[in-house]
Amino acid sequence: MGAFRRTYGELEESLLAELAAYGYAKDLGARWNQTEKNLTFPNGSLLMFRYAENMLDATRRQGGQYQLLLFDEMTLTDPRVIRFLSSRLRTGDPERLPVLGVRAGSNPGGVGHGWAKTTFIDPTEGGTKVHVDERGRTVRFIPAKIDDNPHLNPEYAEDLNTLDEATRAAMRDGSWTSFSGQVFTVWRDDRHIVPASIELPASWLRYGGLDYGWSAPSVYELMARDQDGRVWLYGELVMRETPEAEQARRVLALEGNHPPCVRAADPAMWGKTSSALPVAVTYAHEGVPLRRADNDRLSGKARVHSYLEDGPACGYHRQLGWATCPMLHVLDGACPELVSTLPNLVYDKNRPEDVDTHGDDHAFDAARYALMSVGATPHLVLEGVPEREPITDPSERHIERGDVAFRPADLDNAGARRLEDHQDLNDLQSDPALARADGELPEWLGKSQRAPWLTD
Numbered sequence: 001m002g003a004f005r006r007t008y009g010e011l012e013e014s015l016l017a018e019l020a021a022y023g024y025a026k027d028l029g030a031r032w033n034q035t036e037k038n039l040t041f042p043n044g045s046l047l048m049f050r051y052a053e054n055m056l057d058a059t060r061r062q063g064g065q066y067q068l069l070l071f072d073e074m075t076l077t078d079p080r081v082i083r084f085l086s087s088r089l090r091t092g093d094p095e096r097l098p099v100l101g102v103r104a105g106s107n108p109g110g111v112g113h114g115w116a117k118t119t120f121i122d123p124t125e126g127g128t129k130v131h132v133d134e135r136g137r138t139v140r141f142i143p144a145k146i147d148d149n150p151h152l153n154p155e156y157a158e159d160l161n162t163l164d165e166a167t168r169a170a171m172r173d174g175s176w177t178s179f180s181g182q183v184f185t186v187w188r189d190d191r192h193i194v195p196a197s198i199e200l201p202a203s204w205l206r207y208g209g210l211d212y213g214w215s216a217p218s219v220y221e222l223m224a225r226d227q228d229g230r231v232w233l234y235g236e237l238v239m240r241e242t243p244e245a246e247q248a249r250r251v252l253a254l255e256g257n258h259p260p261c262v263r264a265a266d267p268a269m270w271g272k273t274s275s276a277l278p279v280a281v282t283y284a285h286e287g288v289p290l291r292r293a294d295n296d297r298l299s300g301k302a303r304v305h306s307y308l309e310d311g312p313a314c315g316y317h318r319q320l321g322w323a324t325c326p327m328l329h330v331l332d333g334a335c336p337e338l339v340s341t342l343p344n345l346v347y348d349k350n351r352p353e354d355v356d357t358h359g360d361d362h363a364f365d366a367a368r369y370a371l372m373s374v375g376a377t378p379h380l381v382l383e384g385v386p387e388r389e390p391i392t393d394p395s396e397r398h399i400e401r402g403d404v405a406f407r408p409a410d411l412d413n414a415g416a417r418r419l420e421d422h423q424d425l426n427d428l429q430s431d432p433a434l435a436r437a438d439g440e441l442p443e444w445l446g447k448s449q450r451a452p453w454l455t456d
């Protein structure tokens, strides 16, 4: 058996504190091992108390085999962690050790709120019926209100009464619908996701968004913008513990023949480290120029919101008779990380207007960076990026000023041109004028007051 919370600290304050109050089940003949956090019963049963805050923690439990999983405050844990651990439910001896499944207790709210609601609350119609899921597993939901607990400390009830209305309804009355935790309630799989067979014309400008990480993954989202200003997400990379140069090569491979006009990247990539070049410079050396993304979290969230809303229907949905459809579409299967995280993002309890960053929000950050860069400022386009030559001369010049990092050689080889805000896209696409430079920046890039990456 495994009993989980996000951290050992949370375990100590909750399940283990309760257990200590009962002498670690000594009356049942159980033995408690504080170092291992295991409770062993006389018949050999083992109850393991473990933490799993993210997918990395969860994969550390990969070798484990559980017959029963217990999740305390389940919705505080990323649903993917729960799903992954649930895949460890198995037995080598079904007669003696039957698989009992998952038991969880939770308040509404938290990163798992949306998932818990669609998995447990909706299919059981609020606990009024038993549901059998697609894998034949029985799903039950037992609602609990504060009045159901005769032992509750009255001060706690008083505290709950002072909360705002939505949170009070969730915490005191166990309401899963009044809770306003989910950020992007407008998301609908059947509206935002479109068939993968839809072709995105080469003439549509591409935009990339990159959120940088190491054990938390680097996520790259790739999108195209059509003539109506609608964005179509069609590519994604999720890179865990991947060296920067390798990340850059994978970005190029994903982009193929359609390099984006902007790769809006995590500003943290410009951070100086004592031992190495900034990550953005390493990317630049690999032929992947980046631009520092606008990292204003609230504007970014608002931008994502506005793209999720409807506009006049796209060609595909017009054919289906729709008058309107979302201003953001995702090609089916192209961006699984984004599609699984976006609808589950919840508001931060301490900064109620912002997204809770405890969840896996990296795909959201990547998309947010890209959307903030769409159609807002002049852009640098590198076209026909040539084969990369390995960097042999460590002193090779790179430009790293203000908001951009790239190699001048990329301008020589690829040619660059400037896109102005609100310029007619068709004009742009038929305009062959490329600013070239022989080892120097093109004049417009050096002088332009409007080029934001040159204003330090």
Ligand SMILES: [Zn+2]
Pocket (backbone or CB within 6 Å): 313, 314, 315, 316, 317, 325, 326, 329
């Ligand atoms: Zn559409």
